[in-house]
Amino acid sequence: MDVRTLYDKEYLYAFDLQGKDVTVVIESVKGGTLVGTGGKSNKKPVMRFKGKEKALALNITNARIIAALYGGFDANLWIGKAITLYPTTTTFGSQTVECIRIRNVKPKGRNGTESAPEPVPSEEREPGEEG
Numbered sequence: 001m002d003v004r005t006l007y008d009k010e011y012l013y014a015f016d017l018q019g020k021d022v023t024v025v026i027e028s029v030k031g032g033t034l035v036g037t038g039g040k041s042n043k044k045p046v047m048r049f050k051g052k053e054k055a056l057a058l059n060i061t062n063a064r065i066i067a068a069l070y071g072g073f074d075a076n077l078w079i080g081k082a083i084t085l086y087p088t089t090t091t092f093g094s095q096t097v098e099c100i101r102i103r104n105v106k107p108k109g110r111n112g113t114e115s116a117p118e119p120v121p122s123e124e125r126e127p128g129e130e131g
Contacts, residue, residue: 011046012054014087014098023084023107024049026066029075032057045075056085056100065102082107 002015011034032046034057045058056062067073070081084103089096 010055012056012085012100014089014100016054017085017087017100019087021084021086021103023082024052025080025082026050026078029058029078062100062102065104068104069106 002018026047027050028048029045030048031043032055033041033043035041045063047056047058049056058066063073066078066081066083069083071077084105084107085100086103088099088101090099091097
């Protein structure tokens with residue numbers, strides 16, 4: 001277990017993905033202010049996902065990928081769309097740091113939108129349950 005996952009953090013970090021791709025559905029995108037090391041603050045879009053507690057502070061690289069996938073930078077176009085997050089590294093100043101990126105392809109089988117639940121096969125339905 002990565003001990004960094006045990007801290008109370010509001011935002012997603014690369015270690016939260018546990019080395020795996022994670023497909024999520026965008027629930028909202030709102031402006032936010034993040035305070036970094038030394039008290040420096042930055043305005044960034046903050047993206048929330050359906051069924052997930054933590055939000056993702058959206059850098060311009062990831063915003064460009066979503067815009068290319070879903071028709072532009074209008075965040076309203078992104079709501080309800082699926083994206084796949086993955087952990088990787090990037091150069092920040094002279095250091096290599098962990099980061100989250102977004103795959104530049106729509107998740108398979110979802111056509112970029114939240115998929116409807118699979119119907120329950122008739123033999124598994126409860127009496128009176130419709131399919």
